[in-house]
Amino acid sequence: MENKVVAMLLAGGQGSRLKALTRKIAKPAVPFGGKYRIIDFALSNAANSGISDIGILTQYKPYLLNTHIGIGTAWDYDRNVGGLRVLPPFTSEDGGRWYTGTANAIYENIDYIDELDPQYVLILSGDHIYKMDYRQLLKAHKEKGADVTIAVIEVPWEEASRFGIINVDDNKKVVEFDEKPKNPKNNMASMGIYMFNWKHLRKYLIKDSKDKESAHDFGKNILPNMLSEGRLMYAWSFDGYWKDVGTVRSYWEANMDLIDRDNALNIYDKGWRIYTKSKNLPPHYLSRSSVVKNSLINEGCVVRGEVHNSVLFSEVIIESGAVVTNSVVLSNSKIMPGAEVHNAVILEGVTIKEGERIGEEGDGNIYLVTEKGYTIE
Amino acid sequence: MENCLGVINIGEGEGNFGSLCKNRPVYMLPFGGRYRLIDFTISNMVNYGIRTVAVFTGEKIRSTMDHLGNGKPWDLNRRFNGLFLFPPIQKPFGRNGDIAELYSTFDFFEQCKEEYVLIVHPNNIGSVNLNEAYKKFIETDADITLFYKKQIDPWGEYINCDKILLDRNNGFINMGLNLGTEKEFNMFIGMGFIKKKVLMEIVKKSMENGDANYLKQSILISKDRYKINTYEFKGHIEHINNIKSYYNANLNLLNKDISQELFFGGGPVFTKAKDEPSTLYTETSRVHNSLIANGCIIEGSVENSIIFRGVKIGKNAIVKNSILMQKSEVLENAIVVNTIMDKYSIIDRGIRLAGSSVMPYVVEKSQTIRKE
Numbered sequence: 042m043e044n045k046v047v048a049m050l051l052a053g054g055q056g057s058r059l060k061a062l063t064r065k066i067a068k069p070a071v072p073f074g075g076k077y078r079i080i081d082f083a084l085s086n087a088a089n090s091g092i093s094d095i096g097i098l099t100q101y102k103p104y105l106l107n108t109h110i111g112i113g114t115a116w117d118y119d120r121n122v123g124g125l126r127v128l129p130p131f132t133s134e135d136g137g138r139w140y141t142g143t144a145n146a147i148y149e150n151i152d153y154i155d156e157l158d159p160q161y162v163l164i165l166s167g168d169h170i171y172k173m174d175y176r177q178l179l180k181a182h183k184e185k186g187a188d189v190t191i192a193v194i195e196v197p198w199e200e201a202s203r204f205g206i207i208n209v210d211d212n213k214k215v216v217e218f219d220e221k222p223k224n225p226k227n228n229m230a231s232m233g234i235y236m237f238n239w240k241h242l243r244k245y246l247i248k249d250s251k252d253k254e255s256a257h258d259f260g261k262n263i264l265p266n267m268l269s270e271g272r273l274m275y276a277w278s279f280d281g282y283w284k285d286v287g288t289v290r291s292y293w294e295a296n297m298d299l300i301d302r303d304n305a306l307n308i309y310d311k312g313w314r315i316y317t318k319s320k321n322l323p324p325h326y327l328s329r330s331s332v333v334k335n336s337l338i339n340e341g342c343v344v345r346g347e348v349h350n351s352v353l354f355s356e357v358i359i360e361s362g363a364v365v366t367n368s369v370v371l372s373n374s375k376i377m378p379g380a381e382v383h384n385a386v387i388l389e390g391v392t393i394k395e396g397e398r399i400g401e402e403g404d405g406n407i408y409l410v411t412e413k414g415y416t417i418e
Numbered sequence: 419m420e421n422c423l424g425v426i427n428i429g430e431g432e433g434n435f436g437s438l439c440k441n442r443p444v445y446m447l448p449f450g451g452r453y454r455l456i457d458f459t460i461s462n463m464v465n466y467g468i469r470t471v472a473v474f475t476g477e478k479i480r481s482t483m484d485h486l487g488n489g490k491p492w493d494l495n496r497r498f499n500g501l502f503l504f505p506p507i508q509k510p511f512g513r514n515g516d517i518a519e520l521y522s523t524f525d526f527f528e529q530c531k532e533e534y535v536l537i538v539h540p541n542n543i544g545s546v547n548l549n550e551a552y553k554k555f556i557e558t559d560a561d562i563t564l565f566y567k568k569q570i571d572p573w574g575e576y577i578n579c580d581k582i583l584l585d586r587n588n589g590f591i592n593m594g595l596n597l598g599t600e601k602e603f604n605m606f607i608g609m610g611f612i613k614k615k616v617l618m619e620i621v622k623k624s625m626e627n628g629d630a631n632y633l634k635q636s637i638l639i640s641k642d643r644y645k646i647n648t649y650e651f652k653g654h655i656e657h658i659n660n661i662k663s664y665y666n667a668n669l670n671l672l673n674k675d676i677s678q679e680l681f682f683g684g685g686p687v688f689t690k691a692k693d694e695p696s697t698l699y700t701e702t703s704r705v706h707n708s709l710i711a712n713g714c715i716i717e718g719s720v721e722n723s724i725i726f727r728g729v730k731i732g733k734n735a736i737v738k739n740s741i742l743m744q745k746s747e748v749l750e751n752a753i754v755v756n757t758i759m760d761k762y763s764i765i766d767r768g769i770r771l772a773g774s775s776v777m778p779y780v781v782e783k784s785q786t787i788r789k790e
Contacts, residue, residue, distance in 0.1 A: 074695070074696070075695065075696030076695065076696055076712070115691075299698075300698070302698065302700060302715070308695040309695060309698075309713070309715070314693050315693070315695070316693050317693070319491075319691035321686040321687065321688050321689070322686075323450065323451065323452070323677070323681040323687065323709075324450070324451035324452055324709045324710050324711040324712070324724075324725070325697070325709070325710055326672075326677070326708070326709050326710075327705045327706065327707070327708055327710065328706070328707060329706045329707045331705065331706065333699045333703060333705060334699060334700070334701050334703065335699065335700060335701050336698075336699050337695075337696045337697070337698055337699075338696055338697050338699065338710075339696040339697075339712065340696075340711070340712055352696070353696075
């Protein structure tokens, strides 16, 4: 069908820099913003952009991720025609193998895409927080008649070497692709979102699969190969909120960003809702003794103590006399009477004992708290 | 309980709810920040393993259709069994009342494999242990088991409620009306088990004889022919039959024991999801003793109130002893006390609005209250 787009969402990421947050789950399944998981943003973007087919490539500890995604009901992807497919690694006649890179994950699922026979394939990553209308990306892609269009965003110069950096000419045509350069010439980073013409991508994936030297990665192999062979590659600038929550600190920051009423992400935007699986919890309760300021509180919480500048996920209990500031408290955690928590990320189901103190206000550290204790970030 | 069918039936009358029920049946009244009354009844049924639920919707069917849909939130969107909605038909067989309605759906009852029926009036909210009651019903081989609660009523709040009369051995005698002559009475909580065969017999007989229009009457007329016993429910029940009891039932959720029992007593309460983000409290917010749903932005003060999904409360606004339904707004410096705000209603800047604690003020759906 003309203009048909199939989205391929890479959701196998381990996210090892998130430490205890990804001990049991893949990075896209990490809870975020009170009631979401990171992958909800990409999935909601796809649903809101009218993309009807989406393949989800899973690999690393996928149990919770699969449970969360299910058959895609929350994003309206449980359909008769099209919809969502979870695509884990598999074995075939010539043996079983894990996905060895981003490009390899797509290569292994060529059959899935071929069956849908799209004109375009949109590669997405499940570990970023952002709202994007992929139709705008497709529009730019078609207007330029490109073979591939890469979504790019300006990142702070000091962070540029963490990303794939794109150098473009005046017409936004990509001239050079630097994967994690030591001395970036530019601060235009690839967001890991690519719109490909399927028939070209297909060829490069097959060629790449035969290359024993290749890391089978879009940034390291496929894109540089396409560029060197003169394929038309353009950059498309995104200027909204975008966060790669790669580290505990950036995870904490991205959660904190939501507390600002005028934050650029604006999860209250009815024109671009973020969908997630419902937990069927009652509203939260703030008692007579509670003090809640500048905070985001989700369903099922009971607050009897003080909460300042914090994000509470579902069913968190803050007992009377407890104080929580500048913290992110994941589901089912309990802060007992008289305990104090500052600048912390508290994992799911952790109890902070009576009178215990974690963190200091304004010491600049982030404390990652598990049931075994805490580490300083 | 696979052998039991759930029937939700509003029976006689709906009571007087003024503008709150202009366009919705009583069982569709918003309750507890994100639910409708009927959510509790249906969740109670499915949490105890009832797989087929039939709802006699009554006339104001649009909000019911929108909310219940195909029954997905309750896992009732099934290939086998599931949710059945029975909209009213105009005076079936020229008769008023639920006997005629039940008779008009005889095919459904005949085709269902279930042998027993749980009939519930959805204006009663409670977490009833159906397993326990079902066990008694089956073990005693009763034709009908009626549920009651020993209700203490020093203030006469339950006058005109149905009263169950029992003999010394707790045997069922009859059902009458509570006239407030006793401090404690056995209140019928609008639930009962009945053998499907018996139900169909009773309905058919009343259709034939024309002796009753309502199932309750019909059962009482033939009470000597069947084995009727009772089950005492010892938990908390909210019997919602007017604006005042609706208002009180909501505010009762601020009592920890009551909310624990209703929300978590017999498993989760399911409702239609709305995808609202968490609620945001700003630097100026002050909230005490309140139940607050998701999607709200709270900049003012809230006390002893139930706040539904997506409500906005502006700076220096004060909300007290009130129920604010979905997407209602109280703008800056406005004061709202002892009030029920229906969905999408707005109180403009600086307006002061107060009902009394005896009778709350009701702001109609989508109404804006402003000066001039």
